[in-house]
Amino acid sequence: QVQLVESGGGLVQAGGSLRISCAASGRTFSSYNMGWFRQAPGKSREFVARISWSGGSTTYADSAKGRFTISRDNAKNTVYLHMNSLKPEDTAVYYCAGGIGYSYDYWGQGTQVTVSS
16 A cells, blocks of 8 residues: 655746655555646646656656656655746646556645646
8 A cells, every 4th residue: 555645835926946746655666657647627637747666767748848857766755746937727736646557546635736827
C-alpha cells in the first residue's frame, strides 16, 4: 500500500513559478511510475506529466511542454512538479498518482493551484 500526500500549492500571479511536491509512504515508491494530473472546475481530470520509476523517462501533456518539469527523488520518496510561466488556465487541483506500467493505482488528495491574471 502506498499513500500519497501533495503539498506546495497556492496562489501565484500569471507568469510566476511554483513547485508542488508529492510525498509517498512505503518502501516500494521507487518501483512505481508517477504522474501528475489536474482538474479544473467544471472539467474532467487531465494528464499533466509522467515520470518512470527510475526517472529516466518523462512524458508531458502538450499544455505542459516547455513550462513544467517533473522530477523525483527516490531517496526522499518524493516526486515534484516544477511549473514555470504559469497561466490562469493552469488553475486546478493537482493530483499525483503512482502505479506500475501505465496504470495508476494510488492517488493523493490533491493540492490547489490558483493562477491570478
